[in-house]
Each structure stands twice: as C-alpha cells, then as structure tokens.
Amino acid sequence: MNSKKVMIVYRKELMEVLRDKRTLFMILLLPVILYPVLIIGFNAVASRQTGVLKEQGATIAIQDSVNTPVSARLLDELSKVEQFTLIPAAGNAQSLYKSKDIQSIITLRDSVSTDGLITYQVYVQYDETNDLSGLTFTKIRDALMVSEKSLIEEELQLSGINPEIMNLIDVRKLNTADSQKTMGKMLGMFLPYIMIIMLLSGAQVVAADLVAGEKERKTLETLLVAGVDRLDIVIGKYLTIITLGMINLIVNLFSISFSLQYMLSQAGMDLSGAGMPIKAIFILLAAMVPLATLFSAILLSISTFSRNMKEARTYEQPLLMVSMILAMISFMPGIEMNNLMALIPIINIALLFKAVMMNDYQLSHLFLTILSTVVLDVIAIWATIKLFSTEGILFRSDEDGSSIKSIKKGDSKSKRAFFSPYNGMIYFVLALLLLFYLGSYLQGRDLGSGLLLTQILIILLPVLLVLKIFKLPIKETLRLKAPKLKEVVLVPFIAISATVLVALISQAINTIYPFPAEYLEKLGKLFEMDMPMWRSFLIIAVAPGICEELLFRGLMPRFFEKYGIKVNIVLTALLFAAFHLDPFRFLPVFLLGMLLGYLTLRSGSIVNSMISHAINNSLALFMTAFAGSSWLRLFISSQEDLKYWLAVPAILILIIALYLFHKVTGGKECVE
C-alpha cells in the first residue's frame, strides 16, 4: 500500500463528493434543518391541542336521571371547569354529538345494593380517536374524582371516622436513578437507532457513486490504467465513505442535541446535569467508528459488485432493512448487554449505546464489541479488495455480458441451467420456511413421530420431487454410489474423533457463553423420549443420516459447483448450520457440515457422509443410554462433560484418518 497515493485518491474523492449539491444537502443541510423543524413542529402541534380546548371550550350535554343533592354536587364541580359549558340533554343530543356541536354526553344513574348503599354511575360518551374529545374526557374524570373525594370525606365524618383513613397507604417514589441516568435511558431508547440509520444513510449516499458510479460513467478503466494499485484505490475510496458517514453522523448528533435542549428548556425542565452528557457523546462517536468502517466496507463491496448506481441502490436496501431491525432491538425491554450480544454487529453498538447513555457499561463489553466489529470489518474489506481484482465483476456492464457468449456443451444444458446458486438459495429458503412452519407443527403434536415426519416429508421428499420434476438422474445427481471398502473402513474413525472434538468445542463455548437452561432442557427431551432404543436410533441417527445428507451433501452442492469444491463445501456447511435454526449449535454444526461435505465431494459417494452423520448423531444417544456405567466415567467428568484430554487422541486419530481418506480417494476429485 502506498499511503501517498491513497491520500491522492481520498482527497480527490472527497472534493468531488463535496461538490455534489445533492450529497451536500443530504449530509450537511438536511440534518441541520430537520430536527429543529421536527421538534418545533411537534411542540406547536401539541400546544395547539390544548389551545383549541382553551379557545373553543367543550359543550357537554347532561342527562341527570338521579336528581339528588349528590348528583347536583357532581355537576357543580363539572361546571367549575372553565372550558366547559353544560347544557341539559334534549332528545336531539345524539345528533348534536354526531355533528360535533357538543363534545360529550354525560348520563348520571344510581343503583341501590342489597345492604341499602346507593352508588352512582356516570356514563361519559366521548371519541377515543379524537384528541380533543380525549382531552375533554380527562378533564371530566379529574373533576368527578375531586367531587368523589370530598363526598366520601363527608360521609366518613358523618359516620365518625377520621377521613385521613383514605390516605392509609401512601406510596412515595424514592428514585435512585439520577437525572443523567433518566435522561440517558430516554435517549438510549431511540438515539442508537437514529445514529445507526444516519450513519448508514450518509455513507450510502456516497458509496453507490464511488465505484458503481465510475462504472456507469466509464471512468473506472481510466483509473485502473493510471499509475496506482487497486489496493490504494480501494482504501482511498473506503476512507472517503467512512469520512462522510461520520461527518453526517456528527452533524446529526449535534443537531439532535441542540434541538432537544431547546425543547427541554421550552418545556421548563431542569437542565442542570440532565443535558446530553458531552463525554458520553464522544465515547459514542468513538464507538461508532468501528461501525462506520464496517458499513463503509459493506457498502463499498456492494458498489463494486453492482453494474450501475441504480443496481447499487437496490442492493443497499436489504442492508438498511437488516440494520434497522437490529438497531430496533435496543428499544426492546429486557434486552441487556452481555457477552453474546456484544458479538452481534449493530445490536452490540445499540446496546453499548444504551449502557453508555446510562453511564453503566462494562469495559469488557466495549472491548468485545469493538473486537467483533473489527473482525467483520477486515472480512468485508478483504472481500472488497477481492471483488476489485475480479475482472468479471469489475467489468460487469450490460454490453460486456452480451459480447462474451458462452459456448455450452449441449448435453447437460437443462442440468446446468437448473443448478445455479440463485436457484440453490431459493430452494434453501423454501425448505427453511417449510421446516419452520410445518416442521414445528409436526413436532409440536408428537416429538418422536414429528421428527421422523420432518425428515421424510420436509427434507427428503422435496429433493426427490424436484429431481423428478426437472427430469434429473437421481442416483447420479445425489452421488448415490457405493463407496470403496477402504473409505468405509476409515469413516467411523473420522466420525467418532470428529464428534468428540466438536463436542469439546461446544463445551468450551458453553463455558464462555452458557446456554440458557430452557434450551438445554428442550435439547434433553430429545434423548429422553419414551420409546424403545431402536426407535430412538431410527429417529435420531438413521433418518437424519439419510434425509439430511441427501439434501445437504446430495442436492445442495450441485447448485454451487461453479465456485469450486472448497467454496462449495463451506457454503453448503453454512446452509446446513443455518437450517438447524439454533444459534447455540451453529458453529459445531457448521464444522460437522464441512467435514461431511468433504467426505462426499472428495469420494464422490454420499454413503460416506451418511454413515458419518449417523455415527455422529448416535454417539450422543449412546452416551445417554450408558450414562450410568462405570467405564464411561473414564471419559466423562462429574458434570456430564467430556474430559478435555480426549482432544489429544481425537485430533491425532482425525488427522491420520483424514490423511488416509484423502490418499485413498486421490484422483477421484471432480471426476463426473
């Protein structure tokens, strides 16, 4: 990287962006105008409502069917409210109410209980959806409650009881939260949301222009042949997006802060110590920097990937949606910062935000948040640089696509056309939806048969149907082929050692991020089903071994063949892990998925991964079944965890078995 060239690119991009009036307006002017206008407008509308009531007053029709001194006192109290005009209700009261000539109708009734006590019912007719009517109701209720209190006091005095009995219990608030904390909670609710969205939308305005815009205006090629490395171009543009995102954020933040202070001072609130804590703002801005770098990297890669600006804008939308949803999490009550939350991008910043605003944050969370963001950052930037060196993507314009025509072999045209990554993702999403709705319904009815039906109806059947409908050869497509004897001998060694290792990894994760108790309980149910051993074995080991394998090692890899075997294995393993709808087991399932994908794609036979999958699943069953036996205690600690020393033999066996497997399958790779 040549920092001088990076700066040349950066300065030029910044100058060019800041000369664009539209961008300037969005980033600088809009926030400066928006918040004061919003807040002043809000104030004006709110005070107008009370004003209207004050000016116009409310006319209320009274129907007093009781006519006692008590009801007279109630009405007397109402007539004291200065905006109210009371009129006796005539026959046309309802039509007057409908035409809004009167705002409410009050009907007084009384009833006598069995022990002779008279109670009064006051029916207040009003329109909940109308603010003015609602305000009128509140005033009526307040006035009636004043009357009620004095009436009861009189009654008590008559009976010789001290009226103070009414204040028997007096709840007083002793709030330990200081004014900063209260303010912080208020701001912490919506500020992170606004800031994250602002940051993204500011960066978004610029990002689409920087690469997709250059493609559209045909300046990119000129830049690439100029005396500058692509890395320098990427970094220069990247810094431009970060800068403008942060500028937009800062302008927004100060505009919000000043507008809020204005609003609070107008409302006559005590501002001493309750203003926006300036120190907090700076901590937050610092915390937003990693997020700015992350958003910028993602936006830059989107911009690089897109043919033109319009396409870039389209691809940016999902990012905005996801960020909004994640940012909204900070609104939800009960969601607090912990080690797990600190790892999820956007949520971690939003929660950190809330914590900082309440002056109640832990350094470890700050550290984890920044760490996880930086890791994602590096990945995103690396992907952008990769994209920037991918000729097909850099020169993906409408014309290029048509001029380079592919020469296809005729025989497998329909197969090739069907097995595209796009169709793969569609299939996966549909299967996931089916699993989510139908699967949870089936398992809710009866766990055992539900699991079996899920495997057969949701996972296996669609695979076969799709192959039948598209007239694809089932055996060949799914790699349903007998494995070599040498392979089958090695598979159990691989499966058992891998299972042990993955279990150890899960345990390690569990100690850092303890699984919730209800989750473990649910998982435990799986192994405590009241059924004979052979049935559990069938449901837990055999069925997934066959059905899940046919989907994830049979069908799915066919969709991603164009990416080559390594990427294919990783992609299908990711989908496999996502399919389990279980964040706590994502990593272990992903690792197993990679191993299973390797076994099938390397050997060309799905039977290998089927055996391995079945062994893996049955080991957990096996351990539950023999939980009491003394020899198993050798491997399992008192907390029912595997002993960590098992990792050493497991790694050794896995390495040797995989090495041998690689050797005996040598030369078979991609032979189709």
Place this chain on the structure above:
Amino acid sequence: MISVQNLVKAFPQKGGDVFYAVNDVSFTAGDGEIVCLLGVNGAGKTTTMRVLSTVFKPTSGTAEIQGWDIKTHPQQVRNNLGFLTGDTGLYNRLRVHEFIRYFGRLYSMQDDEITRSMNDMAELLDMEDFMDKKIEFLSTGMKQKVSIVRSIIHDPPVMIFDEPTSGLDILTARNIISFIRSCKERGKCVLFSTHIMREAERLADRIVMIHKGKILAEGSLDALREETSQLDLDDIFVYYVNRYAESVTEGAKVEAHEF
C-alpha cells in the same frame, strides 16, 4: 516498444465452460511505429489491450511494455503506458486542471512538473480557454482533448488507443487521428485498435488482423496486398476470415478422420 508472446485470456462462464477471448496471440510494435489491431466487434481487440494495460491478468503467456513484464511489474508498465479509449468518461465535477493534476499525481509526478507539462499541452491543443472550467460544461470535442492530455501527462513511451474514434463526430475524430500521427513523429510506440478499415489504411505502418481471439495475418498493407492479391483492405480482411473458417472446418475433418 510492445512485445506480446503467446498471450491467452480466458473467461470462465456459467456452468464451468471457458471462453477464450484472446487465444495464443503474439506480435510486436516498435518505437516510432503505428500498429493497428484490426478486427470485427468481439474479435478480442479490447481484451488484448486491457491485458496489456494490466487491467486484466493474462491466463497464460505474457507481454512486455518497454521491457517491463505485465505480470511481474504492473506498476512500471502503467507508468510507461498511455491509454485512451473512444468512450472514456471523465469526472464531471472536477475542473480540467484538477482532473489532469489528479492523474499526474497518480503517476507520481511532482506538482511543478505537472504544471509545466499541462501548460505545454494546453497550448498545443488550444485548450487554454477552458482549463478552469468544470468538465460537465465542456463539449464532446473539448472533453476528448482533456482525455488526450490525461493519457500523455506522464509522457509515456508507449501509447495504446482502444477504438479511439468510436462514437465521435468527424471533427473530433480528426483531432485524435492527428494526435496519433504526432505520437509517431515523437518516436512513440503506438498500438491502436479499430474495426474501421479506412482508419487502418490511413494510419497503420503494420496491421495485425485478429479474429475470434486468434491472429489471422500480420504485416504492412503492401505485404498483405501482395500475399492476398487483393487491393482493398476490406477484401483482404474477408480473404483471411474465409481462409480461417476453412482451416477450422478442415481441422475438424482431420480430427474426425483420426478417430
């Protein structure tokens, strides 16, 4: 000086097929020489030039620009190369002098050096009136002049023009043509591509005919006329294309025979 050796550029296609845009191409272009890459649309001209200018990486084979290998020394190759296409876009929001200075800096030039070179060329191309204007307000002809200055601001010994006149009106195109000639006079090595026969006839010292990624023929116009006994470059080109088509089908026959 450009020398291209067995250059291959293949693009992977959907479904695992490979498309050979440039297939085993070799030729040279010397200093003070104008070489024309002639071929129909989609023949592989642009791809060849993009590989030479380090925008694309070659699949196999290589090329040297002024003695620098495009694979091992891309930075030096770019510094020795001026690249101009007919439909180059410009940064509309920059002023002309800012735009040229930007590229000069990217070529690691000093600011005073850029100013001197820029002023010389502005005088030469009669651009002094609009050096301070924003590019978005320029006419097509003015923009093309800006592009020219951009491509030679670092005074490269080798110039590559990819379809330099496509999409331009006659007057602007003439500016480009005379600029290409002036490059030759100053001893630069010039490679330009076109599908317009007349342009090749008028400008080129040597013509390299390219078709479906392969070189059909190479030589001066006179040598090609002699070899084909055709006078018109159109006819010469068609002659070679037909011969290529025949050789391909014959080749297939031979292959079929062997099996």
